[in-house]
Amino acid sequence: MLHAGGAVDHCPLPPIGRPPGAPAGCHARHHALSAFRWHRGDPGDPAELVARYLADNGLPVRNLGRTGDKYQTIGDGDICGASLYVSADAGAVMAGGVIGSRSPVPGIPDVYAVVYRHARDVTPTGDMSGDRWSLGPWRESWTRADHATAVDEVRAAIGRGDVYQVNIVGHASAAYTGDPGPALRRVAALAGARYGGVLTGDGWAVATASPETLVEVRDGRVVTRPIKGTRPATAAGRRELLASAKERAEHVMIVDLERNDLARLPGTGPVRVDELFAVREWSGLWQAESVVSADLDPGVGLAALLRAVCPGGSVTGAPKLAALARIAALEPVGRGVSMGALGWIGHDHLDLGLSIRTVAVDGSRAHVWAGGGITIDSDPVAEVDEAAAKTGPVRAALRGR
Template structure:
């Protein structure tokens, strides 16, 4: 399919619909590439996967310092609020695509927004240590994308002419398409997955002990009793040495913890490896959707135990109450930027099962106002309510007090914004942050008035199970 006026091409190609095999063959896993993979196929959440490489522009921010790296032009520092820097670049490359397209993502910006970008929406204290090298914003603008439709078993190549214009843009899109076709001829199946251990479980350390985590839960409950908050999401960070390549870790994670919003994102500063079950924001033709998760139980060791745990979660008044509080928060957040009366809750309680856990999930939808854009939507909703608490700002202040280090990308959001404005973003949970030979991962849960500290601590371990299994532990 050709659209010379818009300077982009989309073509169905003959290639194996295996995103991981396509990714590693076409990109080599080098910085600047990306893989957004639905490893748990679901018609609503996991129908498509996308990969790309060789972005024509990269934006990184840390604090009020932005770095814009345009291909062939070097790095340019800009002093600005990060949300302003993001908006300017999204507007610069905004391009309506016209007729219906075969993929929801037809090229655009791919990357993540760290949890700490919330500091540039609300004024927050700065007590926790910022000890990881990752930027707070990473957005790479891709003119070439390979998309896989798992439902149809089809593979598409999309190429744009950015940053060129006019006839030069069309020629660039054509050249990129031919280059991808040539590379596709070299795709080979993935090798057998290595199941060796990373190291011993004793090598995994946390910034909390069981006792100190329980004390933090009690402190959070004190704030609840005082009327500061209704609930807060408290997490602990684990750290271990990584003895094999990050790509191998991703392959293991996708096997042991498949999820609809998996990702492999290599940066110069390190690698993000994620297998998230949670959608933060989806935007399609102005329709907005968010799907917060609240409520978790581990999978059972037998079918009977599995069913008992499923029933326990479904009937848990505590977990339902937690989810209702977050639904109210998310409805309020969406109401800031959506049409009056358009915010709905089409799914109040849904129980979803994953390899290691059961989750309780809701769906909230709305219609984005005509005078609002993706940055307005982010600023109204970021970070997600399910991983902060309610009220959100006070919960984030308490998180800053009780957690010893900043979260970095953890509980931020990773995904894409298309040139046409279509978007899909996860919540960065079930995620590794890899830098040097160190692997960091974080798990948490909601603390409410009736929380039992030991059970809250155990929930963080339950959520870590799939991540530890990927490490061979």
């Protein structure tokens, strides 16, 4: 059924794992009622269309900054919330930026939302053994030399003053046979996966082990937690990350961008940095994270919030629109489900992770993406190695290791 530019399906597939970012109290009790989908090239404003769909289903997305009587006890049969996914392409549309290359998984919508009813009975979602799963060799979207050349082109653009920083992302895919469900649940269960979960659609599924908060709204406050800076999770790696002037400069630049994104929200502020360059661990890697927050005006709705924060600054660069144009010119394969937003919208909060450390499967292939932020001081070989380190745990989980 058409929904003013999007489409609504009233018989979506049942979950094969916990939806990303869903509250623990609803675990295995999610019964999908309907799903909204919007594809690149469809008419209408995707931010407004998905907000309308969620509002029509009783979720309070028109005034996210409200406080007071917003908590609702969820009983059997009640709508407990919704999963929301926004692709990198949809984020670029919302920001008014240049859209990149076509997604390698075009069957997956660019905006997808599923409304869930809280079911009485627990529904098993299966184990993670995957005896009938077989994954073939990975096929990279570009060679190490191509990736390094793209890094050099970004450094040249920075030298000309076109941009200050650009995040460059590569893609790889592998053929598979068998049931992907157990492999996807292994990805979602990786250590440090703050948004670990699986989202399914007609002929496709997405699993994320994302540790990064794109945007969270609770108790009238909006928060983003940008991550920038990566090293192996060893004592030496931690010392190296803390001592790296290049990593800190790159990180602070993105923190400033995120501060500006939140400041664009009408009536919101003041924006403050609650924590700067805190080193935390994700699945064998140290990563630097900051916390940026502001009081959210009660009248701010979901559509305005998505337009302000999508796509995330830590996976685009600065200035954001100039970085999007550079990304579109350099990356040969679209970002697809990666580098977007994926999470949960409930009656009392919104919590969307950045869809990094994320894998997609269609009917025949598994797809992964990884990259990093490029500054004038970036070393091309080191950047290629960093991207490989980020995708390593996801690839290992898919293979069952």
